[in-house]
Amino acid sequence: MVLDIITVFAVLTGAFFFLAGTVGLLRFPDTLSRLHALTKADNLGLGLVVLGLLPQAGGVSAALKLVCVWLLVLLASATVSQLIARAARQLHPRA
């Protein structure tokens, strides 16, 4: 019961970060701040969703796989946002 409450709370909070990140992606004025919004959704949102799903994973190995998914997304999104930011700076040096 307590675990279910943790799941609902963490997944809802994660969903809120995704919503906030999406709003930021649509509303922020330039590439760098849009990236900022996006990475918050990826890192915190997905992290909270994974945290919430851990009690439901039904086993240590499945839980570890979920954590691996989160770590891989962290690595990929950090790299990709760096690459996009660099491309954006080369395209508009003063922005």
Next chain:
Amino acid sequence: MIETLNAGVAVLILALAIFTIATRELFAAAVGFIAYGLLLTLVWAQLHGLDVALIEGAVGGGLTGVLVIGSAARLRGTQVTASAERLGASARAAAAIVAGVVAAVLAACVLALPDPAPTLAPQVAANMTATGVGNPITAVLLAFRAIDTLLEVIVLIFALIAVWSLAPDGVWGGRAGPRYDADPNGILVYFARILPPIGVIVGIYIFWVGADHPGGKFQGSTFLAAMWLLAARAGLTDAPPISRVWVRIAVVAGPVGFVVIGLAGVVTAGAFLAYPAGYAKPLILAIEWALMPSLALTLALLMAGAPQRPGVP
């Protein structure tokens, strides 16, 4: 609750499909298509087709995504001319009518399907013990319908030959694509050093569990090919010249092994691609092991594209 989510995904997929067709910008269409493939992965998972979901995610979203973005980048120069072209009203009307008729016929066919749909699943379940594998998809792909899988991997070789044929005469037999140079201290090189060990393990794991769980050689080899492509884009490795003998041998080795085992079935079990009783599982594993490296190399070379540089400097 889950129906609401399903309906939401269906609406999103339709919207993305329309966006991908309607947008006039090549890169936006490519990105739309990749997102469309990833959403389809969700649909397959929701339909309990986990094997199809894996292949859709790896090939439909990832590998095809790379090909589509590559094409969009190459076609960038033609964008202005292409956008300026407008079809005449009659041609547009004809296209709309043809598309509408095809959609209507398809819809009618789907609605006319008997309920429950005809299925061979009980036969597969009843005869699966003979193959010794635990994943019914693998049993179908490599025992009951092995000929389809054989033709599939041979089609991939034809596709590779077709891509290679696009090479200009001067660089025939050379290396694919430009030589990528990334900042050796940059984030891309770092990423290309960190990720491949993980990706190779995940790819081999997906290949390995394919006998008993969702997974298999196609999904696994896509992972390996993607890891190679990442290292190549970061400038850590280079595409091999396609005139090398080992490249050509490695591309055909897997399918040839498949055909040899199939022909051996004529002698030992009385039919092409039949397995003698009791030896089904080891033979299926042998085919998978033979196909995996060839598939990984073929997919990697497909993504690398036609030769653009002479192989010998």
